[in-house]
Amino acid sequence: MKKFVMVAFLLLTVVQAGGITLTGTVVSDGQKMIGSRYMGYVKKVYVKLGDKVKREDDLYEMESAEFDIMKTQANLMLEQSQIALEYWRDRLRVINRKKETMKKKQGITGFDWDDLEGQVENVKAMLESTKIMVKHAAEQVKEMAVVFNYLKMKAPADGVVVQKNIKVGDMVMPGMLTIMIVDTENLEIDVSLSEGIIGKVHEGQRLTVEIPSLKYKTIGTVHAIIPDANPMTHKIKMRVTFDKGDLNIFPGMYAKVTIPDQK
Structure with a gap:
């Protein structure tokens, strides 16, 4: 007799004239770690x-001394590469002006045209290389900005x-x-269903919800029916949404849901 009572207590399922009452736990639909x-x-x-x-x-802030140094180094690298880029741009403009001037003064003896063309090609190569350096330095600066966002953690919701x-x-x-x-506003009730009850519920079904400790009753809706992660339990999870109103209902509280009789 005692064994039977214990099993009935563990199942926490009561068949009443008004339907089947199951116990569950209030859980949050939004948990941020x-x-x-x-x-x-x-x-x-x-x-x-x-x-x-x-x-x-x-929420909290971490020490930033080491990251301050890294950020300063990244900014300095970007500044130096931008200065170098501007230098090679100016150098290219000077050589191109010289090239145009030499074109107008054809026939000048002692002028090495091939040498000038070689200078233009070298400067162009340095210019492209410096552009890559600027791009890389800019990416490092952006990365450090992201790092600093994670040094002072903020609430995501x-x-x-x-x-x-x-x-x-x-x-x-x-x-x-x-x-x-x-999140204590968007609450649900987590309920375990046995195989014999699964045919009596469906998504969108309206159920009676009760929070016994607060003597609060309302109408909830079956939000989802989910297979249990452990197939050996032969249980199905059901999530029921409900309106908590202005009451202090928190995750972890004991709850009941009643499945109406199928007529």
Whole structure:
């Protein structure tokens, strides 16, 4: 008898006259995991657990001394290559003017026309080479600008900080999870279905949703029916969307959904 009661408790499925009631968990449709792309020390942390943040709000900032040097070097390389480019352009203009002048003064003795043509070709080659240097330097400057965007991490969306794994002075490694933000406005209920119930639900179906701890009831809609990642469980996942109104409903809360009787 005790074993039977335990199994019934684990299944958490109650067949009522008004339909089949299943238990589930409130989950967020938007969960953002913030990680670092570069190694460095945390300089400032602007948020704490439970803080509500808006998109583009500052989350934390990393030390930038090393990156400042890299940025200065990239800017200097771009500036020098641009100066060199302008020099070779001026040099080409001077030689071309000389070439035009020599054309007008044909018959001048002692003038080596082939030497002048060779100078033009050499300057053109240097000009093209310098253009490539400028392009490469400009790409490095853009890359450093992207790096600096990742030194001061910003919130990618509105939400609540539910996990914070860093504090000032911590060393951050590439790929390390630093902060997790959860959207508390767009919530869904995650429900596991057994094979015997799958035929009673379909996408778009309206169900009764209940949050027992708040004594809140509303009507939800089946958003998706998803196969479980583990085929050995013989379970199907169902996601139900609902309107939480102005209540403080958060991910992780216990919920119930009722599938109406099929008549």
